[in-house]
Amino acid sequence: MKDIRAELRTREMLTSMAVYALLVLTIYGAALAQVGDTLQVIQFAGGLLWALIVFTSLLGLNRSFSHETESGCLEGILLAPIDRAVVFLAKATSNLLFLAVVEVIVLPLFFLFFLSGAELAATTPMIALPLFVGTVGVAGVGTLLSTMTIDTRGRDVLLAILFIPVIFPLLYACVSATTVAFLGVEGTFGTFWTSCAVAAVYDVIMIATAWGLYEFVVDA
Amino acid sequence: MNSPSTHTGARGTLERLLPVALIVGAVLVAVDVVWTFTLAPLVQGAQLSEPTVIGGMQVTTKLLLSQKIFYLHVPVAVASFAVMAFAAFFAVRFLMTKDRAYDVRSKTAMEVVLVFIVATMISGDLWTYFEWGVWWVWEPRLTTYFILMLLVIGYFILRNAIDDPERRARFCAVFGIVAFIDAPISFMITRLVPSSIHPVVFRTDSGLPPMMLIPFLLGLFGMLLVAFALYRIAHRINADALEVEELKRALEEQDAQASRAAADEALGRLRATGAHMMAGDADAAPADDDSATPRHDATATDVSQAKED
Amino acid sequence: MDPILAEVYSTVLPAAPYVIGAYVGIWLVLMVYVLVLSRRAKHTSDDIETLREALKRREEKDAR
Numbered sequence: 001m002k003d004i005r006a007e008l009r010t011r012e013m014l015t016s017m018a019v020y021a022l023l024v025l026t027i028y029g030a031a032l033a034q035v036g037d038t039l040q041v042i043q044f045a046g047g048l049l050w051a052l053i054v055f056t057s058l059l060g061l062n063r064s065f066s067h068e069t070e071s072g073c074l075e076g077i078l079l080a081p082i083d084r085a086v087v088f089l090a091k092a093t094s095n096l097l098f099l100a101v102v103e104v105i106v107l108p109l110f111f112l113f114f115l116s117g118a119e120l121a122a123t124t125p126m127i128a129l130p131l132f133v134g135t136v137g138v139a140g141v142g143t144l145l146s147t148m149t150i151d152t153r154g155r156d157v158l159l160a161i162l163f164i165p166v167i168f169p170l171l172y173a174c175v176s177a178t179t180v181a182f183l184g185v186e187g188t189f190g191t192f193w194t195s196c197a198v199a200a201v202y203d204v205i206m207i208a209t210a211w212g213l214y215e216f217v218v219d220a
Numbered sequence: 221m222n223s224p225s226t227h228t229g230a231r232g233t234l235e236r237l238l239p240v241a242l243i244v245g246a247v248l249v250a251v252d253v254v255w256t257f258t259l260a261p262l263v264q265g266a267q268l269s270e271p272t273v274i275g276g277m278q279v280t281t282k283l284l285l286s287q288k289i290f291y292l293h294v295p296v297a298v299a300s301f302a303v304m305a306f307a308a309f310f311a312v313r314f315l316m317t318k319d320r321a322y323d324v325r326s327k328t329a330m331e332v333v334l335v336f337i338v339a340t341m342i343s344g345d346l347w348t349y350f351e352w353g354v355w356w357v358w359e360p361r362l363t364t365y366f367i368l369m370l371l372v373i374g375y376f377i378l379r380n381a382i383d384d385p386e387r388r389a390r391f392c393a394v395f396g397i398v399a400f401i402d403a404p405i406s407f408m409i410t411r412l413v414p415s416s417i418h419p420v421v422f423r424t425d426s427g428l429p430p431m432m433l434i435p436f437l438l439g440l441f442g443m444l445l446v447a448f449a450l451y452r453i454a455h456r457i458n459a460d461a462l463e464v465e466e467l468k469r470a471l472e473e474q475d476a477q478a479s480r481a482a483a484d485e486a487l488g489r490l491r492a493t494g495a496h497m498m499a500g501d502a503d504a505a506p507a508d509d510d511s512a513t514p515r516h517d518a519t520a521t522d523v524s525q526a527k528e529d
Numbered sequence: 530m531d532p533i534l535a536e537v538y539s540t541v542l543p544a545a546p547y548v549i550g551a552y553v554g555i556w557l558v559l560m561v562y563v564l565v566l567s568r569r570a571k572h573t574s575d576d577i578e579t580l581r582e583a584l585k586r587r588e589e590k591d592a593r
Contacts, residue, residue, distance in 0.1 A: 343552075
């Protein structure tokens with residue numbers, strides 16, 4: 001709760017993350033500039049979108065903590081007699097909401113830059129589901145890992161090194177589901193539901209693990 | 221020959237069995253390899269243009285040598301995952317008991333895992349190149365294994381990044397558990413989520429005939445034994461190294477305390493002498509060498525000089 | 530050799546270096562690890578020697 005209120009007061013992090021996402025889109029633009037019109041961007045738009053989300057999340061997860069270590073909030077929270085696992089829930093939820101807001105900002109930009117010329121299938125709104133499931137997973141795992149890496153040398157790099165392999169299965173499933181939704185081809189929707197189900201299973205298992213392990217990580 | 225600390229009868233026998241385990245494991249692996257190349261039939265490959273008869277049996281396909289890699293590659297891969305289970309188990313025990321011994325065990329197990337993973341990747345990659353003509357393919361098994369390798373490398377990078385030993389042990393234990401849980405999920409997901417664009421090619425390994433099954437199983441058990449023996453040896457070395465490090469640190473601390481105490485004592489005596497002199501001679505100011513920051517050897521020798529004077 | 534037989538075994542020779550490479554590779558990695566371990570053990574026993582000597586020197590100094 002505190003985090004959200006703190007964020008609402010200082011929009012600094014939100015704006016910088018939105019700008020960062022914009023810059024990643026710019027890089028995509030440069031990367032795809034030579035491609036021309038014949039390439040079907042839709043086919044890997046799902047992958048591009050999720051790569052964008054992962055990169056932005058990495059930034060967001062760390063910044064939310066450095067904000068706290070700077071103002072010494074973490075010790076304050078720990079002094080209060082709250083169950084450590086509850087701290088996890090609070091942090092993860094605030095991270096989740098944060099990422100959700102960023103995605104709301106970034107998605108239209110993504111569509112604008114890359115998909116305005118493309119023929120999107122009618123099923124495109126279905127990407128909301130993998131987006132939701134994926135973001136939940138990212139927030140949960142990310143909260144645990146960023147709590148570990150916050151005080152170490154090379155903090156951001158270390159977070160990326162630990163985060164990306166762990167999140168990989170989720171990423172894979174979400175990209176698959178999102179791509180199916182973008183393409184909207186008849187008969188592939190079994191894949192969509194399988195991917196979402198698998199991603200959901202990932203979420204349940206990993207968040208339970210993170211929740212259970214969080215108390216060992218937060219005495220810093 | 222006896223290991224230090226609280227290891228009693230059961231552990232003692234385990235230690236003595238160690239060289240036996242290593243030798244048995246090596247022998248099993250050797251048998252596996254030899255059998256592979258002599259008795260096990262070659263596996264079928266692409267279709268021949270017309271069938272022929274070899275050794276009284278009709279043969280319709282080419283016979284592959286490259287499949288022989290599997291006799292060692294798969295046991296190594298399985299062993300790596302088995303040892304990782306132990307690493308995770310030790311990590312859990314560490315978090316439960318806070319006993320440093322478990323952290324050493326977990327870390328050592330992870331080292332062995334890394335070794336076996338690298339071995340698997342090398343043999344797997346060579347097979348991939350021969351079979352498919354490319355050095356890499358985003359195929360479920362390869363991808364999962366790559367992720368596993370990244371997780372273990374991440375474990376060691378995390379280990380190096382934290383200086384405080386207690387925190388280091390705790391965080392690595394947590395990550396070890398996360399990695400161990402993540403690996404099978406990764407495996408499942410890459411198998412269950414079919415790609416919407418490119419179908420994933422699955423290798424269905426049907427049951428092996430006995431001539432092939434036996435060397436495979438021998439190799440499997442042999443590798444597991446080798447892994448176990450290697451882990452135990454590594455553990456002993458690591459545990460000893462850790463003890464020596466702690467002894468060094470304890471001795472340095474003793475040194476620091478001793479020289480600090482000696483310096484304090486010298487300072488006290490100098491002050492006393494100074495006060496005495498002041499009482500006798502109002503002008504003389506005591507030469508107060510402020511050795512308030514004791515540096516071990518220098519002040520120690522200074523003090524011993526002062527003592528002897 | 531009978532041409533059919535030649536075809537049957539046609540992949541064997543090209544495969545051989547890879548197979549040998551795989552086996553050697555596995556063995557090599559294991560040996561490297563053993564080497565690392567033995568280097569660590571030697572380092573540790575060197576440390577023990579140094580500590581032992583330091584202890585002896587200290588005992589002599591105290592005795593004086």
